[in-house]
Amino acid sequence: DRIARKRDREFDDFRKRLKDADQFKVEQSVFDDATFAAIYKLVQDGHVEAFGGPISTGKEANVYEALGPDDTDVAIKIYRINASNFRHMRDYLEGDPRFEGIGNDKKRVVLAWTQKEFANLSRARRAGVRVPEPIAVERNVLVMELVGLVEDRARRLAEVNVENPETAYQVVREYMRRLYSAGLVHGDLSEYNMIIHDGELVVIDLGQAVTVHHPNADEFLRRDCRNVAKFFSRQGTDTSSADLYEFVTDAEAD
Ligand code: ATP
Ligand code: MN
The missing domain is CATH 1.10.510.10 (Transferase(Phosphotransferase) domain 1)
Structure with a gap:
């Protein structure tokens, strides 16, 4: 219980730091509490060490550069649950045997979509297609290899x-x-x-x-x-x- 409270406090600190970070000020809408929790989990699991700036703000997702373990650079793609055109997403998920019976729940659709991107990247790699190496997925957040360098972007x-x-x-x-x-x-x-x-x-x-x-x-x-x-x-x-x-x-x- 004490440990749980400590964990909650650590998480609150972390969330506050993220919210205060300049690069997120304009895009707070991306980060609902569950998204913060997902990012936190990725940090705890050692996939992300520090957030960098945004690379792209797309229709459905934002992509950020970040520091991974051992001085690697990673790209973090965060799907927005609310802004996502989930009807369009559902059309792509339905008929895919991997995601049968996904239903109409917006959140479920976006989470499945993120999982799908991770699975697709893995499958493409196995097939010998050069795609970013998928590293981790948590909820609506996907971590992958950053192609190019922070200073010299692809x-x-x-x-x-x-x-x-x-x-x-x-x-x-x-x-x-x-x-x-x-x-x-x-x-x-x-x-x-x-x-x-x-x-x-x-x-x-x-x-x-x-x-x-x-x-x-x-x-x-x-x-x-x-x-x-x-x-x-x-x-x-x-x-x-x-x-x-x-x-x-x-x-x-x-
Ligand atoms: P859009 O709606 O513009 O198509 P999107 O939200 O679908 O974007 P992506 O196309 O996956 O997202 O990524 C957006 C941009 O972020 C890319 O055009 C590219 O410039 C950059 N980007 C994405 N993934 C990576 C990566 N792994 N390494 C380097 N840059 C990346
Ligand atoms: Mn794109």
């Missing part, structure tokens, strides 16, 4: 001058093929969800990725192929969404 493909588009395209289509062979379709693949650092291309944002069993998996894959082919065509690569689709799916058969 850039989106959309923001850089792609030096060798032909090679980059071959890498991307091979990643798409491997992902598909592993039973996953990214579902939001474009130059905005690929980042590049030191010449290495990394696929990110796998929250919405669905298994090939999802009733809309084929539609999502075709859309991914259109986005990717369009981007690389603009870079002068000779490709089309049909070619890409064939490359990605044909490999399944053999």
Whole structure:
């Protein structure tokens, strides 16, 4: 009981420190008490040592840089329970055998979504796709490898001058093929969800990725192929969404 009170006090201190930290002042809405508790748990478990500044404020999640154990840098993606468009999330979760019967509860949907991103990152890695290494997940908070450095952040493909588009395209289509062979379709693949650092291309944002069993998996894959082919065509690569689709799916058969 005394220990429990001490723990509560430590948690309150921690929460206050976080709330006072400059980078959170503008975005308090992200952090309900349960989110603070999740971050605290990640600190206690040794996955996070200190929070850094925000990298991105997206529609559904905010991404922060942070210090992990042993001087590593990590990225922390925090899904907002309230701001999330959970109907849209539910459409991606329903039909995915991993999340059957998820229902309508907003909180449950967002928590499942965070778990799904973690699981998708793990599966993609096992399939040989370069994605950020997933480190830990707690409630609506996902900790992963920070691609690039705090001082030299990875850039989106959309923001850089792609030096060798032909090679980059071959890498991307091979990643798409491997992902598909592993039973996953990214579902939001474009130059905005690929980042590049030191010449290495990394696929990110796998929250919405669905298994090939999802009733809309084929539609999502075709859309991914259109986005990717369009981007690389603009870079002068000779490709089309049909070619890409064939490359990605044909490999399944053999
Ligand atoms: P959006 O709504 O803009 O698509 P999102 O909320 O879906 O964003 P992500 O696409 O996963 O979130 O990440 C947003 C941005 O944060 C990325 O474009 C990238 O710049 C940065 N980012 C995300 N994860 C990492 C990471 N592991 N390492 C480095 N940067 C990252
Ligand atoms: Mn994104």
